Amino acid sequence: MWSAGRGGAAGPALLGLLLAFLVPGGGAAKTGTGLVTCGSVLKLLNTHHRVRLHSHDIKYGSGSGQQSVTGVEASDDANSYWRIRGGSEGGCPRGFPVRCGQAVRLTHVLTGKNLHTHHFPSPLSNNQEVSAFGEDGEGDDLDLWTVRCSGKHWEREAAVRFQHVGTSVFLSVTGEQYGNPIRGQHEVHGMPSANTHNTWKAMEGIFIKPSVEPSAGHDEL
Amino acid sequence: RDFYKILGVPRSASIKDIKKAYRKLALQLHPDRNPDDPQAQEKFQDLGAAYEVLSDNEKRKQYDTYGEEGLKDGHQSSHGDIFSHFFGDFGFMFGGTPRQQDRNIPRGSDIIVDLEVTLEEVYAGNFVEVVRNKPVARQAPGKRKCNCRQEMRTTQLGPGRFQMTQEVVCDECPNVKLVNEERTLEVEIEPGVRDGMEYPFIGEGEPHVDGEPGDLRFRIKVVKHPIFERRGDDLYTNVTISLVESLVGFEMDITHLDGHKVHISRDKITRPGAKLWKKGEGLPSFDNNNIKGSLIITFDVDFPKEQLTEEAREGIKQLLKQGSVQKVYNGLQGY
Numbered sequence: 001m002w003s004a005g006r007g008g009a010a011g012p013a014l015l016g017l018l019l020a021f022l023v024p025g026g027g028a029a030k031t032g033t034g035l036v037t038c039g040s041v042l043k044l045l046n047t048h049h050r051v052r053l054h055s056h057d058i059k060y061g062s063g064s065g066q067q068s069v070t071g072v073e074a075s076d077d078a079n080s081y082w083r084i085r086g087g088s089e090g091g092c093p094r095g096f097p098v099r100c101g102q103a104v105r106l107t108h109v110l111t112g113k114n115l116h117t118h119h120f121p122s123p124l125s126n127n128q129e130v131s132a133f134g135e136d137g138e139g140d141d142l143d144l145w146t147v148r149c150s151g152k153h154w155e156r157e158a159a160v161r162f163q164h165v166g167t168s169v170f171l172s173v174t175g176e177q178y179g180n181p182i183r184g185q186h187e188v189h190g191m192p193s194a195n196t197h198n199t200w201k202a203m204e205g206i207f208i209k210p211s212v213e214p215s216a217g218h219d220e221l
Numbered sequence: 222r223d224f225y226k227i228l229g230v231p232r233s234a235s236i237k238d239i240k241k242a243y244r245k246l247a248l249q250l251h252p253d254r255n256p257d258d259p260q261a262q263e264k265f266q267d268l269g270a271a272y273e274v275l276s277d278n279e280k281r282k283q284y285d286t287y288g289e290e291g292l293k294d295g296h297q298s299s300h301g302d303i304f305s306h307f308f309g310d311f312g313f314m315f316g317g318t319p320r321q322q323d324r325n326i327p328r329g330s331d332i333i334v335d336l337e338v339t340l341e342e343v344y345a346g347n348f349v350e351v352v353r354n355k356p357v358a359r360q361a362p363g364k365r366k367c368n369c370r371q372e373m374r375t376t377q378l379g380p381g382r383f384q385m386t387q388e389v390v391c392d393e394c395p396n397v398k399l400v401n402e403e404r405t406l407e408v409e410i411e412p413g414v415r416d417g418m419e420y421p422f423i424g425e426g427e428p429h430v431d432g433e434p435g436d437l438r439f440r441i442k443v444v445k446h447p448i449f450e451r452r453g454d455d456l457y458t459n460v461t462i463s464l465v466e467s468l469v470g471f472e473m474d475i476t477h478l479d480g481h482k483v484h485i486s487r488d489k490i491t492r493p494g495a496k497l498w499k500k501g502e503g504l505p506s507f508d509n510n511n512i513k514g515s516l517i518i519t520f521d522v523d524f525p526k527e528q529l530t531e532e533a534r535e536g537i538k539q540l541l542k543q544g545s546v547q548k549v550y551n552g553l554q555g556y
Contacts, residue, residue, distance in 0.1 A: 109332070
């Protein structure tokens with residue numbers, strides 16, 4: 001974050017740097033209380049369509065026939081909670097802030113299945129089907145999603161994207177809605193390009209405070 | 222007021238000790254649990270004040286130097302606030318009277334969160350700070366429809382002729398809207414805690430617009446450790462020693478979960494598979510932290526990898542003075 005000293009404005013710039021280090025207790029920004037950490041449970045809101053990522057014990061009637069993943073408008077449904085976990089056992093211990101570019105798994109809390117996608121068409125829009133797969137949090141390699149965000153770590157206030165490791169698609173919503181028995185719920189699918197339909201923000205949840213100081217830019221003093 | 226005495230901790234107590242002391246005493250001293258004690262409210266307030274000062278580094282320093290009079294600001298947070306950090310909004314029900322399961326009051330969903338815990342934390346205990354952001358039902362202007370249900374209505378069409386229709390009938394309730402609120406919760410990992418044990422925070426689950434919120438429960442999941450294996454309150458570990466050490470003896474230290482060293486000294490021959498029991502070096506028992514299990518150390522021997530020279534072979538035969546022992550027997554016996 002602190003760029004190497006530039007030629008001309010070295011004097012005042014250095015003084016500014018020095019003063020910044022002398023000010024005690026950098027406060028919330030440095031200790032990162034606003035970061036998403038592994039082990040946290042949260043709801044994800046699609047910022048464009050204002051629906052939350054959701055799953056339930058209802059299977060797709062087409063495609064893979066696996067458990068369906070949708071977007072819902074309600075903010076108080078326990079079926080919208082997902083748990084953030086590392087890519088492998090022990091890969092991301094409790095309280096470790098998630099880095100931008102890190103691969104994570106999102107496990108649906110109430111059914112124990114992982115957010116998953118594969119080469120099946122989605123039922124309404126013919127994009128790529130996104131399902132919930134696995135047992136007790138254990139699925140397969142197609143459960144991995146890369147968190148795409150700017151900066152070093154996933155911040156709770158930030159709008160981030162989820163790019164699938166295996167097929168490179170982005171977790172998206174484009175507005176198509178289902179009829180019965182899940183009337184009003186939106187289709188969630190994978191799309192090949194990054195755009196306004198695939199940004200998500202952490203909303204309600206149980207956020208474990210970071211147990212490790214995330215290394216900010218100024219680690220050499 | 223002597224805040225250290227109120228919490229029952231030494232002046233050198235760590236923040237973890239202070240949190241632990243508060244949590245234990247808050248449950249005991251809560252006025253709802255002591256309805257017959259006229260001083261219960263005051264004792265409870267003192268406890269809250271003590272925690273508020275000693276848990277904050279700045280305030281604690283001021284208190285240590287200047288005493289209670291030297292504290293700069295008045296007490297900011299109400300004690301109810303501090304209590305809810307440890308037990309949730311309706312936490313006073315926890316540990317006291319069990320929550321009345323009134324079937325008529327609808328309840329929001331419970332949330333169970335798996336909390337990964339290391340063996341180090343099981344040994345020494347710990348507090349995990351968590352931010353709970355949840356939707357809360359707040360009053361809003363106007364009215365809304367609630368308790369909607371289907372009812373049969375009978376209408377008279379003419380003399381002796383009736384018609385029954387189904388109608389949706391709703392009551393009128395004050396309007397509510399869901400607002401996101403945030404608070405910090407402190408989850409205690411008690412020493413000796415077992416896999417699957419749950420720590421509930423009453424009322425911190427999902428809201429219900431027509432009723433009460435559900436609960437938030439943290440379920441302990443102890444993760445595997447690279448050095449120690451847990452069995453109940455006992456710990457198991459393995460040590461590989463060299464062939465020389467197994468024959469002539471050795472001394473070593475094993476670093477325990479909290480950093481203290483367990484000393485091992487052998488001057489006899491140690492056979493592969495030999496077990497050493499160290500009483501009191503296991504995990505604390507959940508029900509009584511003063512009782513600890515044992516540490517069981519199993520030794521295996523690392524045999525030399527290179528082939529021995531003819532000279533070495535002769536030397537060894539001479540040293541050990543052991544004849545040939547070639548006993549053939551069934552080692553499996555059905556396993």
